[in-house]
Amino acid sequence: MPPRRQQSDDAPIDTPTQSPAGGSASVRTRRIREFAREVLGFAEFRPGQEAAMQSVVSGRDTLAVLPSGAGKTAIYQVAGQLLDGPVVVVSPLIALQRDQVGRLTEIEDRAGRAAQLNSTMSAGEQREVLESLAHGSLRFVFLAPEQLSKPEVVDALQEAHPALFVVDEAHCVSAWGHDFRPDYLRLGGVIEQLGHPTVLALTATAAPPVRAEIVERLEMVAPEIVVAGFDRPEIRLEVDHYADAHAKHEGVLDRVLAELGDGRGPGIVYSATRKGTEVLAEELVDRGLRARPYHAGLSTAEREDTQHAWMADDLDVVVATTAFGMGIDKPGTRFVIHAEPADSLDSYYQEIGRAGRDGEPALAVLVYRQEDLGLRRFFAAGTPAEEELQQVAGLVAAASAAGIEEGVDVKDLREETGRAATPLARDLNLLEQVAAVVLDEDGAAHPADNAPPPGEAAAAARELAEHHERVDQSRVEMMRGYAETSGCRRQFLLGYFGEQLEGPCGNCDNCSSGLAQEQHAVDQASPFAVETPVEHSEWGPGVVMRVEDDRIVVLFDEVGYKTLGLAAVTANDLLRARV
Template sequence: MARALFGFALRPSQEQAVRAVEEGRDVLAVLPTGSGKSAIYQVAGMSIGGLTLVVSPLIALQRDQLRSLSGRRCGDRTVGAALLNSSQRVHERRDTLDRLARGELDFLLVGPEQLTNSDTRTAIRASARAVRLFTVDEAHLVSEWGQDFRPEYLRLVDALAEFGRPPVLALTATASPPVQADITRGLGMRSPQVVVADFDRPNISLATRLTEPSEPEPAAVDDRCVDVVIAHDTPALVYALTHARCESLADRLQRDAFRAAAYHGGLSARTRSDVQDAFFAGQLDVVVATSAFGLGIDKADIRAVVHAGVPASIDDYYQEIGRAGRDGEPAAAVLVHDPRTIRIPRSLAARTHLGETVLHSVVDAIENAGCSIAVADLVRAAAVPAHAVDRVVNELAELGFLVLSGSGRHRVVRPRRHLPGPADLTDQLVTRDKRRQAVLASKLDAARAYAESTRCRRAELLAYFGETYPAPCGNCDNDRVPKEAPAPHPSIIGGTPVRHRLWGEGQLMSRDDHELLVYFPDVGYKHLTASTLASGILQRC
């Protein structure tokens, strides 16, 4: 089937995932950027027949995937594929729905919000071809611990049930073991086959460059980033932590004769589109962007990815450096580290905190409504910001206390029968909020530890994802710098179950002679001394 569609055979990890789907199993495939995740659902979908529904978070991604399917032939017929998203004109949407009804589609690409629309779900159920495969692209967005968490993804389980519960195929390039568990749980996957390919991108060199501490922070970061860009080939991506830093860095690079532009959420959609098109067309040397410039960026010849400050997590860092060297040629990932910038991701994480007063207000408003209430009305009744109401509503729905219907501004909340009292509900939400804050803080600590590590960066990075890598790699700054004494040889365990006297069960991610990295579901990542094992404070399960 792969040769018929693409003219080449699948890689072993792709083939393993396809075979599991063909056997009717749910599958989570975690494959590095550029390793052909789309080929898995395309081959599996054509192999098992029927309609393959593909949930993808960005319209740009949906269009890219449609382009990859358009015109392909399988045997004596052309593959049928179409989009359903909010950007379509009325006649385009009608054409897709007509083709769906006639059974002409093999693949239907949709955004997650489309599946909250009852008309869309009805049209899919009424299709002449039943949904035989339910594919979720960028599945790490299911994880509530991610910076890009998309609550719409948690409602996909309801759509699955309506479509007869076909096999689920979840695809992502970024998922540590805890996030993998989040994905399989959030999508209600049944005894899933988890296929994890090698996370290593050996063609990408890894390095950290420190700023000059005597300079003011903005100038120190900008100066060092410019030095790094000058030292590497272009095209290059520079990831900054704020809109202002994007603008200042782009301006500095322009003064140094680079064709550079800023890209962030504060710019108009037209401007962002123009910047992206110019970068892809080779008309820009450097784009300085926030994390908004991430998903859907498939430019094969990016030679360097530079981070102007430690990001919120290693998950984010790995996702973003994965934009480099997709053509297989040498590329560089350089993290510019100034300890003063840590306050920025810490502040962003703190914004997700919901105070007990806010939680009480929303829960009381739901209780007082007594029946279904529109989210817009709930915002007015609770007298708190709309984003806070959305967060509380999503969490109560995930806990099973509410049913959500509709989408966007038209969402409606319906409390289930036998709803616990307001005090009990609020206590549960407070507990979840404290857990979230602890995990987010630990993720930032792990990212900072990577930036300040003196050991093999590749081993450190891959250990976070539970993968064994024998140091040294020979392609990171720490392995290229001569040392007076040999560094301890990492012994990376890859997710060994352990139990801590205080924090309970966890996963031992890596270990050397001096330090352990352990993930605990309730408190996140913790760096512990090796003596915790010897003393029995931490025990293998």
């Protein structure tokens, strides 16, 4: 679904139109701009910011898709001042919450008091936050989605009558998204329990199917969808191709040294595995660089120390898995190098978006060997057997029937089923998505209200898992397409997100070599236009996302992204236009 066109920031604002919050449109606009200027120090808004603020303050559910570094948090910081009631912000990481609370505390006298609510706090500290919320002395409360599994938290929020419910990193609610989190699935129900305050969903990466699922999962009502341009023209896009693993490994090291040797630093190197981060970091240290690894297997203290060193300019490079980066805002990052392909272009776009946030030239390099996609295909593969799902659903249902009110602990399920923690967690997440089980904050499983019988639940969960696998595999193929295209890489990347760049960008390796211009000339003659709705006899409805010289890329509702040969499509009449 294409986003609705937004009123531009410089459109006329002097016609007073009454709205449910903030007074007339002209008054809202003046107050928004005054607060942003006087309190946040804004000289001007970035694309999409003011349109989203206007939408929220008028009381309309809003999905804001803005690039990394585009100031998404300012939307609720400003809009929250013009709404009558507290602002609830759901954020996936405690570090992100702490950062936002810290920023708001600096302007507390004008913005209002902010506090966190998370599992690291004592029961007394959590109770104090909820009491402050009830007394009206809190303007912003930040919490993780897991907190919303606690009835006492939801009850306290309900009594506080929040005016705005913010979902940060909203792509986490979507199974299409690159960072899906089952805990986000309960948010739609919580929003309704709270009387459906205005909802603001924020994300930096949301391809069309992700946007649609965010709206559906959060039960947003007639939302305004604000999509700022995805293009980050200051980031140069390149792919270095290698035929064998050793040459590619040396190529990563050499590229890092070359960038830092030319004074273009600091930078981030992403590796697909924990071992990869440690090996690369060690070898970069051996070559005289200040480098450290960062991954989820390190202790909390080690990760925090590395993060602090990075932010303090004590490191030349961090070599990390995707555990490093969400919420990291270091404007002077000059390059991002991927030692392996990301799992999707969604992930890739967000990761390279951590470079050049100061608006100065930056570089994104994918060091590519086709065989490395095998690792991503492996991660994307794997559907649990229906019998396994039925066993888990049956054990949860049996415990409930036996009167075990505290639910079934995951450790007990592991002993009963003989399954490892990771596949068991996947099974429970699937069963939760098909409304068969509910997981509480302690990880115990309970039957959902009106849960289907275990056999039906298992069949539905298996079908959902197969759909996820098809989608994940299609996204790996789109990553391959980006790496191997002879056209403009920026056109390819933006096309994935449903945004069309009219001509080659001039700031990628294929543009510099002249390949992109040749490819563009061929693309113009294609019988299929980008964004054409089509129907496939087997895969159903879809939308043309990209056109190349001998193939097209179509995003199908059910099977994800597919690359089709134009000759086969035309010869066999495989696609027809939809009205």
